[in-house]
Amino acid sequence: MSDRSDDARLPGQTLLKLARRLCSERAYERIATPIVADLQSEWKDAIRAGRRARALWVRLAGPLRFWQAMALHAARPGGSAPAELLSGAAALRTLLVATLAPCAVLTLLIWLAGRPWSLPVEGPPLAALARLAALGLPPIVLVTLPMGVLWGTWWAGQRLRTDAASSTIVALALLVGIMALPLSLWLVPRSNQAWRQAAFGLVTGSSGTVPPGDREMTFSELDHALDARSPGLPDARSDGLRVERHKRLAIPVACLPIALLGLACSRSSLLRSLPWLILLSPLVVMAYYKLQGAGEAAAELGHVSAGLAIWLPNLLVGGVAAALWVGSPAREPQSG
Amino acid sequence: MGRAQGPWPKLPSRKEALILELLADGRDRYGLELVAASGGRLKRGTVYVTLDRMEEKGYVQSRLDASAGTPGLPRRLYRPTAQGRRLLDALSLARQSLVGAVAR
Numbered sequence: 001m002s003d004r005s006d007d008a009r010l011p012g013q014t015l016l017k018l019a020r021r022l023c024s025e026r027a028y029e030r031i032a033t034p035i036v037a038d039l040q041s042e043w044k045d046a047i048r049a050g051r052r053a054r055a056l057w058v059r060l061a062g063p064l065r066f067w068q069a070m071a072l073h074a075a076r077p078g079g080s081a082p083a084e085l086l087s088g089a090a091a092l093r094t095l096l097v098a099t100l101a102p103c104a105v106l107t108l109l110i111w112l113a114g115r116p117w118s119l120p121v122e123g124p125p126l127a128a129l130a131r132l133a134a135l136g137l138p139p140i141v142l143v144t145l146p147m148g149v150l151w152g153t154w155w156a157g158q159r160l161r162t163d164a165a166s167s168t169i170v171a172l173a174l175l176v177g178i179m180a181l182p183l184s185l186w187l188v189p190r191s192n193q194a195w196r197q198a199a200f201g202l203v204t205g206s207s208g209t210v211p212p213g214d215r216e217m218t219f220s221e222l223d224h225a226l227d228a229r230s231p232g233l234p235d236a237r238s239d240g241l242r243v244e245r246h247k248r249l250a251i252p253v254a255c256l257p258i259a260l261l262g263l264a265c266s267r268s269s270l271l272r273s274l275p276w277l278i279l280l281s282p283l284v285v286m287a288y289y290k291l292q293g294a295g296e297a298a299a300e301l302g303h304v305s306a307g308l309a310i311w312l313p314n315l316l317v318g319g320v321a322a323a324l325w326v327g328s329p330a331r332e333p334q335s336g
Numbered sequence: 337m338g339r340a341q342g343p344w345p346k347l348p349s350r351k352e353a354l355i356l357e358l359l360a361d362g363r364d365r366y367g368l369e370l371v372a373a374s375g376g377r378l379k380r381g382t383v384y385v386t387l388d389r390m391e392e393k394g395y396v397q398s399r400l401d402a403s404a405g406t407p408g409l410p411r412r413l414y415r416p417t418a419q420g421r422r423l424l425d426a427l428s429l430a431r432q433s434l435v436g437a438v439a440r
Contacts, residue, residue, distance in 0.1 A: 010407060010408050012409075016409075026388075027388075030384065030387075030388040030391065030398070030412075031384050031385060031388055033409055033412070034366070034367055034384050034387075034411065034412040035367075035384055036409055037366075037408065037409035037410060037411045037412065038366065038367060038368045038380075038411065040408035040409060041368075041408065041411060042368070044406065044407075044408065064381075065380045065381040068381035068382070069381050069382065069384055069385050072381070072382055072385045073385050073388065
């Protein structure tokens with residue numbers, strides 16, 4: 001007989017409680033409890049042997065295996081997961097791969113094109129060069145994100161059986177955008193500034209501080225800089241700061257209209273093929289950035305407001321996506 | 337579910353056949369033992385799903401480990417059923433015939 005207080009200390013109790021609520025009686029008995037029993041036995045063995053790191057690993061990895069098994073059980077033929085969810089789950093896997101792969105490839109290509117190893121200095125220390133090269137990565141990752149999302153949603157959309165599962169794809173693209181926000185608001189400007197400082201030190205040998213430009217300010221620093229300027233007085237510097245502030249938000253948010261465009265293209269009988277994806281996706285992303293660049297220049301000259309200039313490409317992409325979606329036939333669920 | 341189509345019985349999957357082979361020595365085993373014995377061919381996250389499917393098909397049967405006296409849940413032990421053993425014999429025979437036919 002097991003002691004209740006001892007049982008309460010064992011890992012997996014919460015998993016069991018959740019499984020009791022969520023699963024069928026059979027899944028609870030045949031999937032959930034055997035996995036938790038294994039988890040507890042492994043944990044007890046590790047504790048008995050004084051292997052604390054192993055015990056911690058068992059605690060961390062056990063729940064992952066538990067949910068993997070529960071998902072597989074639900075997804076089996078005749079399982080409790082609805083077909084829509086399964087169709088969405090397959091598409092999500094594709095989306096992740098198809099988003100990350102072009103991001104990684106593009107990041108590497110752009111990074112190599114910048115030739116981070118060729119600084120105009122004699123015999124620079126390798127560690128300093130490596131640091132410089134690493135600091136150059138975050139802005140490139142951010143810039144390649146829309147391309148990755150377009151590829152991912154376009155590709156994943158082709159694997160959807162019905163339109164209903166599209167919402168899971170959009171939700172994931174939105175999540176990618178939300179996760180990119182800290183990158184855009186904080187990490188990229190910090191990394192830009194650190195890169196400038198490191199390059200300055202490497203080239204001049206000086207340890208002086210390089211003042212940050214607009215692109216090297218975090219979102220809150222941009223806010224403070226704008227607050228410090230005379231309110232209501234239009235000037236080019238304030239416009240530049242406003243443009244930069246809108247850009248920080250616009251690129252992560254662009255994941256949403258770009259995801260909608262990718263899904264709409266995948267639904268169109270004309271555009272859904274791979275050659276179109278290869279041909280059109282760089283054009284779409286380049287057009288997006290060109291338009292944003294043109295808007296930025298116009299806003300800094302005071303011709304249009306900074307908000308309109310920076311958000312217009314997002315609105316246009318969203319509009320094209322909506323038009324394509326409406327103009328393409330709905331996916332028919334396949335019988336059998 | 338799992339109904340044979342036509343005159344041929346539905347064959348077990350590769351994982352199911354592997355589990356039957358690992359259980360063929362007559363000793364009851366739990367999931368992690370099977371994973372360890374499989375040399376990486378079975379995964380921890382999937383083994384119980386496969387075992388559950390095999391139990392539904394009647395290839396294996398399970399019981400809780402009554403000998404466990406320590407705190408925590410008792411482990412579930414698996415053994416092949418008579419049908420599972422017959423299936424494994426048939427698979428071995430089929431494999432031998434196939435190898436013989438190809439080698440001829």
